[in-house]
Structures are given as C-alpha cells and as structure tokens.
Ligand SMILES: Nc1ncnc2c1ncn2[C@@H]1O[C@H](COP(=O)(O)OP(=O)(O)OP(=O)(O)O)[C@@H](O)[C@H]1O
C-alpha cells in the first residue's frame with residue numbers, strides 16, 4: 541500500500557490495555573478471548589453504577605449495539621456520555637443498524653457524542669448514511685458491495701466525515717473502507733468465510749479499541765486491526781476444514797500471526 545504505516549509497531553501490544561466492552565451476549569466470550577489472545581485485558585461491564593470507578597482504570601471503551609434491551613440502552617448511552625466527559629477513546633459498533641427505528645435512534649445518539657471510531661458492516665453503514673441497503677439483520681449483503689455501491693458509500697462517508705472531524709468511520713465487508721475528514725483507504729484482505737461465523741465484526745471492533753488503548757492514531761489503528769484480523773483469516777483458511785474449524789483457527793492465529801511478518805501481506809489503496 542502507498543501510505544507509509546509502520547505496521548510492525550502494533551503487535552505485540554506493549555501496554556496490555558484494559559478495554560471495557562458493553563456488547564452482545566452472542567459473541568461476548570469470543571470478544572473477551574480475542575482481546576486476551578492479542579495481549580489486551582477485557583472487562584465486560586455494563587452497570588452504570590460502576591462507571592465512575594471503572595473509567596479511572598480503563599484504556600478504551602467498546603460500545604456494541606448488537607443485542608438491545610432497555611437496560612442495555614441505558615448502559616450504552618450512560619457509558620458514551622461518560623466517555624465524552626473523560627475523553628476515553630471509544631469505538632461504536634452499529635450492529636444491526638437499519639433493523640428498527642429504536643436501534644437507529646440509539647445508534648445516532650452514540651454517534652452524536654463524536655466517538656473516536658464508528659464502525660459497522662457495509663450494509664449497516666449504507667443505512668446509516670441514508671443510502672438504500674440490502675442488509676439482513678446483523679449481516680451485510682453482497683448487493684451493497686459492488687464497485688458503484690462502494691464508491692457511493694465512500695462519498696457519503698466523506699461528506700459525513702466533514703461533520704464529525706474527530707471520528708474515523710470503518711465499513712467492513714469483502715473490501716473494507718476507512719474514512720475520516722483527511723483520508724480514505726480501501727482494504728482488500730480477508731476471505732469469504734469471515735462472513736460465515738458470527739462475531740467477526742464484533743472482534744474487529746474490540747481489536748481496534750485495544751489499539752486505541754495503546755495510544756495509536758485511530759486511522760492507523762483501524763487499518764492495522766482490520767488487516768491483522770483478515771490475514772489471520774487468510775492463514776486459517778489454508779489450515780482448516782469446515783467452518784467451526786476455520787473459526788477456531790482464525791482465533792488461534794490472533795496470538796500467533798504477530799510473530800511473523802504479517803504486514804507484508806497487507807493489501808489496500810488510498811482513494
Ligand atoms: N467476503 C469477505 N472477504 C474478505 N473479508 C471479509 C469478507 N466478509 C467479511 N470480511 C472481513 O471480516 C471482518 C468482519 O466483517 P463483516 O462485515 O462480516 O462484519 P459484521 O457483519 O459486522 O460481523 P458480525 O456482525 O458477525 O460481528 C472484517 O475484517 C472484514 O474485512
């Protein structure tokens with residue numbers, strides 16, 4: 541890739557950042573383990589009564605819309621306003637954006653606090669930008685991922701990026717789009733199977749939060765987290781048989797790939 545990012549500096553982590561995750565029960569355990577595998581520390585804590593003390597100890601916050609309830613809504617909103625007050629690096633994952641009005645309202649409230657990173661799959665982010673979207677539940681659709689649709693989403697995110705200068709946006713899929721006010725990159729690693737086990741996007745969000753907790757620039761943290769995870773998937777595909785095994789091998793690579801020159805395989809281009 542043209543842009544000069546020194547990928548060798550991201551893994552292994554140096555500070556073992558403590559990442560607070562308010563997330564869904566479906567992939568919560570995978571997310572906690574993924575953070576441990578890369579050398580971070582997870583705490584899945586969503587009771588607002590703990591926030592004032594917990595926020596003193598954490599390095600980053602991950603807010604995931606995946607499994608809503610009234611209680612989860614309160615936790616997400618409370619945590620995001622706390623994060624704004626104390627300047628905590630925050631990733632908002634707009635899981636299922638477009639599924640319902642209430643999900644969209646909560647998503648917008650979180651984005652309006654100008655978090656460090658806003659992510660979702662391409663269909664979720666098309667919905668968020670007001671573009672037609674064929675997403676199904678929490679999964680994206682290939683229809684949204686043709687070249688014209690990708691370019692349309694890039695243009696929409698660049699426009700929104702101007703309104704949110706402190707936020708970097710990530711739309712994931714076969715290709716991944718990273719956009720902020722200053723720059724845009726398209727990333728091209730990964731394999732189709734990464735869309736065939738649940739929680740891959742959730743885990744990427746948590747890895748980004750860990751890299752923010754290390755103190756990295758948000759744009760670089762996103763590019764590295766997505767590329768690292770997707771190259772883990774590429775390696776896993778070579779060594780696995782069946783999707784359950786592929787999932788296991790992808791997670792296994794999270795702790796292994798960092799001892800190799802994984803960054804030589806990063807594929808992407810600036811737009
Ligand atoms: N067809 C594909 N080819 C290459 N990489 C892919 C493909 N689909 C997904 N990925 C990668 O898998 C990761 C998760 O992306 P995806 O868009 O599936 O997230 P998601 O829908 O939010 O996932 P989930 O909701 O299950 O957590 C990203 O790093 C993305 O680049």
Ligand SMILES: Cc1ncsc1CCO
Pocket residue numbers: 564566567606607635678738739742
């Ligand atoms: C399947 C599913 N449903 C709500 S959240 C989730 C996990 C993927 O984010």
Ligand SMILES: [Mg+2]
Pocket residue numbers: 661678679680734735736739740741
């Ligand atoms: Mg998916």
